[in-house]
Amino acid sequence: MDHLEPRSRSRDEALARDAADPLRHLRERFELPDGVVYLDGNSLGALPRAAKDRVAATVSREWGRGLIGSWNEAGWVDLPARVGAKIGRLVGAEDGSLVATDSTSVNLFKVLAAALALAPGRRGVVSEASNFPTDLYMVEGLAALAGQGHELRLAQDPEHIEAMLDGDVAVLMLTHVNYRTGRMHDMAALTKAAQERGILTVWDLAHSAGAVPVDLADARADFAVGCGYKYLNGGPGAPAFLYVSPRHWARAAQPLSGWFGHAAPFRFDVGYAPAEGVRRFLTGTPSVIGMSALDAALDVWDDVEMARLREKSVALCEAFIEGVEARCAGLGLTLASPREAHRRGSQVSFTHEAAYAVMQALIERGVVGDFRAPDILRFGFTPLYTRFVDVADAVEVLRDVLESRAYEAERFQARRAVT
Ligand SMILES: Cc1ncc(COP(=O)(O)O)c(C=O)c1O
Numbered sequence: 001m002d003h004l005e006p007r008s009r010s011r012d013e014a015l016a017r018d019a020a021d022p023l024r025h026l027r028e029r030f031e032l033p034d035g036v037v038y039l040d041g042n043s044l045g046a047l048p049r050a051a052k053d054r055v056a057a058t059v060s061r062e063w064g065r066g067l068i069g070s071w072n073e074a075g076w077v078d079l080p081a082r083v084g085a086k087i088g089r090l091v092g093a094e095d096g097s098l099v100a101t102d103s104t105s106v107n108l109f110k111v112l113a114a115a116l117a118l119a120p121g122r123r124g125v126v127s128e129a130s131n132f133p134t135d136l137y138m139v140e141g142l143a144a145l146a147g148q149g150h151e152l153r154l155a156q157d158p159e160h161i162e163a164m165l166d167g168d169v170a171v172l173m174l175t176h177v178n179y180r181t182g183r184m185h186d187m188a189a190l191t192k193a194a195q196e197r198g199i200l201t202v203w204d205l206a207h208s209a210g211a212v213p214v215d216l217a218d219a220r221a222d223f224a225v226g227c228g229y230k231y232l233n234g235g236p237g238a239p240a241f242l243y244v245s246p247r248h249w250a251r252a253a254q255p256l257s258g259w260f261g262h263a264a265p266f267r268f269d270v271g272y273a274p275a276e277g278v279r280r281f282l283t284g285t286p287s288v289i290g291m292s293a294l295d296a297a298l299d300v301w302d303d304v305e306m307a308r309l310r311e312k313s314v315a316l317c318e319a320f321i322e323g324v325e326a327r328c329a330g331l332g333l334t335l336a337s338p339r340e341a342h343r344r345g346s347q348v349s350f351t352h353e354a355a356y357a358v359m360q361a362l363i364e365r366g367v368v369g370d371f372r373a374p375d376i377l378r379f380g381f382t383p384l385y386t387r388f389v390d391v392a393d394a395v396e397v398l399r400d401v402l403e404s405r406a407y408e409a410e411r412f413q414a415r416r417a418v419t
């Protein structure tokens with residue numbers, strides 16, 4: 001009985017914190033299954049009710065009845081800019097400097113190519129070995145295609161990045177919040193350090209947009225990309241986004257010179273002439289259904305003050321870290337995220353030698369986080385819909401799985417294709 005005492009007390013405290021949470025009303029705007037503590041919004045955000053309704057309307061009314069006329073009547077053609085403007089407000093982009101389009105990987109290719117072309121004679125692209133792999137793969141692919149001797153230079157430790165910024169580096173390409181550990185870079189400081197050496201910056205905001213305050217203009221970032229399906233809740237495979245600083249609009253050129261980035265796409269000219277500004281970074285027809293879902297999902301942010309969101313994100317992460325340290329001590333977990341809130345995004349990771357099986361056991365009990373090889377248990381905290389009581393419950397389920405060694409069951413060992 002006495003082990004239940006602190007547990008019920010902390011659950012009551014969590015309920016009290018939820019009752020006082022200024023963002024608590026936002027959870028109703030999402031569809032979340034009963035009995036699930038969803039801590040994986042950093043991989044796939046939950047379904048906003050508005051997105052569900054909007055997709056239905058886009059399909060039946062705009063596509064079904066409006067047919068081709070919906071490109072004009074429903075404003076399909078402007079979706080990349082319209083959706084981009086909504087995202088731009090969340091990441092501090094100047095007006096008209098951000099579009100929603102393509103995938104993060106493809107957008108990285110475009111902005112990297114543009115950045116390299118702005119830095120002739122320099123060969124290095126500095127990044128981190130711990131960056132999300134697609135970012136590194138895109139540099140490899142682009143370097144091979146360009147055939148100009150560009151090379152990827154990887155910091156093994158984030159503290160080593162600055163020392164690698166020399167006169168031969170063209171681009172510093174970093175993911176602002178690390179996908180595994182949640183460690184957050186100081187975007188303004190690293191951008192400044194890079195630019196002092198004539199280096200352009202490309203920031204991947206996949207784990208930042210909608211998760212932490214970002215101010216691209218203030219940081220003087222050169223280029224940025226990010227995902228629509230994580231903290232922005234745009235749905236599986238949602239369009240990504242791409243930012244180009246107005247400083248580069250006149251000169252930046254991208255290689256995927258499709259007709260949607262043409263100055264006058266419906267003139268059907270033979271030769272390519274890039275549109276003004278960031279619109280030249282579009283390539284082909286936008287995925288209207290996915291874009292509509294993302295557009296509707298973004299309306300939830302009209303009622304959100306980013307400072308309040310950050311406060312709640314920090315409080316949720318700290319409650320989880322403290323809860324795990326208090327209730328799961330001696331059960332094989334090690335904190336893999338920075339302890340100081342200002343160096344962390346909106347996720348918390350722990351290592352465990354049986355991390356994969358532990359996560360499967362958690363998921364079976366309704367606590368959904370994810371596993372990242374080789375040994376990381378990753379928990380994302382989306383302040384729009386995650387409650388303090390979810391944190392308290394997740395801690396207890398984690399303790400139960402570890403203490404009972406339930407994760408040793410045979411069924412939790414077999415790896416699934418997507419983890
Ligand atoms: C940091 C980061 N960049 C890029 C991606 C992948 O982007 P996409 O699959 O949209 O190309 C992810 C996640 O999948 C990610 O975590």
Ligand SMILES: Nc1c(O)cccc1C(=O)C[C@H](N)C(=O)O
Pocket residue numbers: 042043044132179206418419
């Ligand atoms: N994009 C994903 C997918 O298509 C399937 C499974 C997971 C993902 C992810 O987004 C992974 C994510 N970027 C990560 O941080 O690990």
